[in-house]
Every structure is written in structure tokens, then in C-alpha cells.
Amino acid sequence: MAFEDIRRSRPKNTSQTGPFEAIVVNNLDTKYMGTLQVELLKTTSSGNQPERSGQVMEAMYLSPFYGVTPVGGNSKNEGYRNSQQSYGFWAVPPDVGTRVLVIFVEGSTSKCYWIGCVQDEYMNFMTPGYASTSLLKDYDKKGPAVEYNKLTTTDPTPEPTTHRKPTHLDLLKGYIVSGLSDDETRGLTSSSARRELPSAVFGWSTPGPLDKREGAPKAEIGFKGNKLNFPKSRLGGSSFVMDDGDDKFLRKGHPKDTAMEYANIEAQEEGGDVTRPHNELLRLRTRTGHQILLHNSEDLIYIANARGTSWIEMTSNGKIDIYGADSISV
Template sequence: MGRLSVYIPELGGNPDVEDTWHTVGYASPFAGATDVEKNAKDGDAAKKMEGTQTSYGWWMVPPDINNQVLCCFVNGDTARGYWFACLYQTFMNHMVPGVGLNISTDDEINAKNLPPTCEYNRRDASQNIWDPKRPVFTPLHDALVKQGLYTDAERGPSTTSARRESPSKVFGFSTPRGHNI
């Protein structure tokens, strides 16, 4: 249930030897189930929705490898560890909570419109991290072109991004595949 193996340098071990890592469970900011004491004990009622528990809460996918998470250990017991938050990598929050517009690596597209873009490629040594060019986020770009929405201020491209202003005034959620709420 959302378990991760994490390497924590402060607790020792070897980052290359997973046997020295710690397994931690997921601690959701909101989770639960209705009161078990209200369940039906037997008969037809026990087989119906009204006679059993329902679960609720917030569930997230675990982060990709090479991301950092915050962990805690109940009463210092490393066998009772939980991860409860993730940290953004430096300058890697342009697509959150929406895929914002930016100068892209495609000069032909830039000449027409500022397109929705991905994060910049940190492994590209030619990038200027203070003013990077980013690859076009193709699914959204293609949809805007197909639907003729590039010049529509209401339904077209968005500047919504955690990097738009500081302090950020945006709120939302992005999935690893770029879907936004």
C-alpha cells in the first residue's frame, strides 16, 4: 500500500546496496474508513453496501525513482516508517499545476505562438538554467492546434504554473503524464 524503499544517508548504509535501505509506507494527508462497529454482523445486510465499511481519502502515486521524499519513523522505530511528502527537484515545477507556456526548443513553433512546454532537459549541457528552452508538450500543443484554440484567451493556452510568479498564486494537481486538475 504505497510502500517505497528509501535510502537515508543520515541513517547509514550504502546507496548502492538496497538491503541497507528502509521500507516506508504511505501516510496520506487524509484517509479513513467508516466505523467498523456499524457493520452488519450477518445475514443479508452483511452482504450489502449499507452493511459494510466504505473507504475514503486522498491517494497519490508514489514518486518516480531519483526523487526525494520526507519520511518519519513512529517513536524512532525504523520498522515503522512512513513517507508523507515529496520534494520538487530544483527548477522542476514548470508543469505544475498546469502545463504553462514558455519558449520552446522548436523555433518554428515559437515564431507562431508560445507553446505549452515540458520541463527543460537538465542533462543538456547547453541549457541556461535561468532562462531555459523547453520541449513542446506535444499532446496539449497538438490539441490546441487541432481545435483552433491558440488565440482563445478563455479556452486556449494557459500560463498556469508554479513558476509564473512568486509567491505563486496557482493551485492544482498534475499527474506524472501531464493531466491537470
């Protein structure tokens, strides 16, 4: 479904520039510019949750960084140097139903830009590192989780972070295949926005491909009178994480000559090194599990393919381990 022509139904100007809160109703921009169709939200007099206003706008993508070489330098000659060259930052448009902030330049509705995304309350456990937890509904060990289901949860605890969550089965299968489903260094991670206050996790994760498998759930996109069923779920994405570590757990001893053991500070355990918090790392990992891991807490570098059939590890005590299930060529 391409964008619906809404120019006749929207005012040309508004007395205010914003920002305004809006909800994404369509993210299928046939111009490939990241433009969203959004419906403005209005605050009720009672001050409760904002309501949908019925006003639909086309909000252009405002990148934090973008550039392109001058069009005035183009010529009709062949070759890459005679055409424009673009560069900058690009992020995928958010899913339908995501709330965003929009602004109107000089009050013009034809110059509407979306400038940021509003988090759905408590729905950021997976961000940015696809974190694992032992608080799972359908798995009796620690594993990767999705967000808890607000429609079905009956958990009496007042803290949403501890609500039991469904297991992300696609990610778990990848961990099992690679032999890392019980490995909290090379496999499972605690890199979540909901781990500590203030958060020590910095990173970025992609949504992942839409789940188009048979039987996968669907949801409506578009606005009243022009809706289409579209895949709702995602397969999981790639992530880049720079984690400054969880200082509630401190390593006992240096990795070069001691086994992996951590002191639980909240349980008043002693012997932890305050300079070596748990899960301090930099990790680049794809959806299927290919990864490059620079792990400060365990003082190692690990590079592996998704199936675990080939990997290399450089450890703190000076060892370099190389594994190839078939062969190794040097």
C-alpha cells in the same frame, strides 16, 4: 516488479525518528496502499548533495485525510451497510527517482512513513497547470512545454525559468485539434509555479499515463542487483487550477465592452485595471483537453470537449454561444 523482501537487511529500530531524506527506488506496491521502497540518503561531511546510503526501507503512505467506518460494526449479513466504507484523500505514488521525506514512529523501522515530496531543483515549470511559454527549443510560437533538460541545456542565462524547453507535443497536438493553439484564454495558460514571486497559482496535476508507445524512453527502477526497465515518460495528465492571476499584466477595461488588451506593468505601460490581472481563473482540464473554465480576467465561462466539436460559452456581455459540429438538441 513487486517489492523486494528487505526485512532481513534493515535494522529493526533506529535511535532517531527523522525526518530523513530518501529517494524512491520502487513504487509498485502489490497491496495497493501507496507504500514506497525508498533508499535513505546521507549527508556527506563536505556538505554537498546527499549520497545514497544503501539502506532500503518500505515507507507507508501517510494521507492528509482518510477514514473508514468501524470494523466492529460489520456483520455477516449481505448488503453494503454491513461492510466497511472508506473515504478520504488519495494521491498517486511519485515516480522512481523522486526524493521524499520519511519518518520512523518511535524509532521503529517497521513503522516508516513517507510524509512529503522534495522538489527537484528548478523542475516545476509544468506544475500545476501545464503552462505554455515562447521559450521553446523546437517550436517557433508559444506552446506547452516540459521541463528543460539539465543534461543538454547550453543556455547561458542564469535564470532557469528562461532556459529553452522542449515542446510537449502531445498537449500541443490537442490544442491544434481543438483550435485553441493560439488562444491564451481558452487554450494556452501561464499557470506555473515559476511565473511570479510569491506564486499566485494554486492547483494539482496528475502525472498522466505512462508512455508505452513504441520507441518511448525507459529508465531503471529498483535498487542495485534488482533493477527493471520501465517506461520513463508520461503522456501528460489532468489538472485542477485556481489561479489568482499574473499581476505583471493588467487588463485595460472591462470584458463586457472592451477588446482583450493588457498593460505590461514591468514595461511601465499604463491603463491597466489593478483588480483584473491576467489569467485569473479556475480551470478543470483533462489530459486530452476536455475542460471547464471559469475565467475572471475575461469574465466568461467556457465548457468544451477535447476536439472542439462541441462547446458552450457564456460571456460578460450576456451572450450564450453554443456550438455543435453535428447537431444541437435542446
